[in-house]
Amino acid sequence: MDKNALVEAAARRTANADRQLAAEQVERVVDALFGTVEHPGVIAEGLKRGETVTVLGFGAFHLDDQDRATLRPGQALNEYVSGAVG
Numbered sequence: 001m002d003k004n005a006l007v008e009a010a011a012r013r014t015a016n017a018d019r020q021l022a023a024e025q026v027e028r029v030v031d032a033l034f035g036t037v038e039h040p041g042v043i044a045e046g047l048k049r050g051e052t053v054t055v056l057g058f059g060a061f062h063l064d065d066q067d068r069a070t071l072r073p074g075q076a077l078n079e080y081v082s083g084a085v086g
Helices: 003-013 023-034 042-048 075-082
Strands: 053-055 059-063 069-073
Touching (some): 023 042, 042 059, 069 075
């Protein structure tokens, strides 16, 4: 799934009885979180400050021993992907 597909899927997921977020709104949120080539996102900025960025259920972004960004998947994500739930 590329960024465009992610944005479109997330926009569809926000739909409720009367409206859904526009793809452009979702894209701004994705860019704010993950960044773009031109601007780092809040996850990258937190990592650069030496912080671990945790998204409950999804996982935790942290720096490894060589200062490379790494995702440690959360239990909920692991269980869903492995078929244990959902």
